[in-house]
Amino acid sequence: MKKKLLLILIGMLMFSIFITGCAGGVSFPDVTESGVIVQIAGRGRPMENIPLSVRITNNTTDFISDVKVKLISIDNHSDLSPFELWRGAREIDTEEIANSAIIESGKAVTATFTITSYDYIDARAYPMTFQVSYRDNNGALQTITKNGIIDLVVPNKFYKAMRDIIEFLHKFTFNYGLAIILVTLLLKLLTHPLTKKQFKSTAGMTKLQPEIKKIQKKYKSDPQKANQETMKLYKENNVSMFGGCLPLLVQWPLLLVLFGSLTNYAPFNLERFLWLSNLNTPDKYYIMSVLVLVSMFVQSKTSQMPGQVQDQNMKMMMYFLPVIFAVWSIKWSPSLLLYWITFSFVQAGEQLYILKHLARTTQIVPKKGKEEK
Structure with a gap:
């Protein structure tokens, strides 16, 4: 779980750097002449x-x-x-x-x-x-x-390809805001198998925690043996300790490409969406930033596995990250925020669906082997 948390944090760092790169200003060299x-x-x-x-x-x-x-x-x-x-x-x-x-x-x-x-x-x-x-x-x-x-x-050829998809959807929706929502839904549908695999792996590891604790207690003086037995337990129950992390490596590049393709796209200047005059000018009423806060909080709340004990650091992240992103988002363009809000709400619904499905179908019970003498 620590490795998974580290990977999430690295992904968020990449995300922050990407946003900074999109919004960063020109840096002029210092002048010395009079x-x-x-x-x-x-x-x-x-x-x-x-x-x-x-x-x-x-x-x-x-x-x-x-x-x-x-x-x-x-x-x-x-x-x-x-x-x-x-x-x-x-x-x-x-x-x-x-x-x-x-x-x-x-x-x-x-x-x-x-x-x-x-x-x-x-x-x-x-x-x-x-x-x-x-x-x-x-x-x-x-x-x-x-x-x-x-x-x-x-x-950027990846951004252009994504914008071509948005333009194609715009021919049917007649509004770029609706096209952004639709392409986000399509992207979420595309990555659903990866998300499901991620949650299934996490659920398996959660169910194995009691057995892992027994192994750690039994071999507390022999870390190498404890690690071998833990890996054996994972293998016997078809659980990959990296299964919850690897899907993120596939999903993040796709999300970043979509995020980049929405940045400063000129045609977004020309159309209104709801109360917004266009999709490139920050929301002067801050409604989009409030929705970012709500959607990220809901998505965080629905991501916890049943029976999974959440430590204090994770609880702090769940409450503070939505606030931090909401504050940052005040200066972001509505096109980016519309994507982020849609993604977060859909992710929350997807997580609830997957957890409900796993509760009905997933039965990962450790196989009993011969006890060590």
Whole structure:
């Protein structure tokens, strides 16, 4: 069980790293030259929302004020084609970001523009031009024009395949929210045999615990012999000690691919779902985060095997993990949360069904062998 718990924790760590990678911002190198320094960066994939970051660093000895950043062109096109602006205007007043019209000496402010493309355009470097205007400490208007590139990389083939499935389902549901729910149900149906095997293995190990404790007590001075007898007991009763862990290794990659395919997918900008204006803008009412909390708690409660003693650490995880994920989810897009909520509720129902089925059909009774003299 400790190994299984460790595997679950590793999976959650991978999940957290994946989320951080999806939501992480641009990291600019430190600048040492003097003056007002402008750095720009943009990286993404076709058919995704792409953040373009512009950092203005005041490396002068005085403050600057009234700083404005304007997106002039992309690929030498003033209409930004083959992209288009998503959310916000083409000019940003940094006072709206920093809550101050002044950038002090040695300080920096970053403005972010979000562009998108609704077609699989060429994956290449696209030139972009920004104009930064500000007033120096004497009130004189200064202007800096800065060029850079948008590094558009080839779409992830696994994400693209999953998005193609979502688009296929969208033709029948006419709504991306319903398509996400349906693809989650299909994925859960696909992994049901693995989940059932996982619970069956765990149930077998739980029923064997009394016999294992007897072996541990009998051979407490000989750990090697105790381990041999334990493995023999598992083999005699067709129980794999790794049976509860291995299915997770198969399921997690599938879940992560679906999670990644839902991140920043441009067509989600265009449709409403229930109270949500679109599936890429965080829920301002926090209803989705509350549902994350409830669904994860329900899923945790239904995962415990009958007769299985839950230690204090597992109880703490059951109560605190849903809270932690709910807090994190406040800034996640509804498309991701809709998948996670659907998955958790369906998983809870699936677990109840499997446990009920095992209670009726599973009879794992240790075979009695010759006692050691």
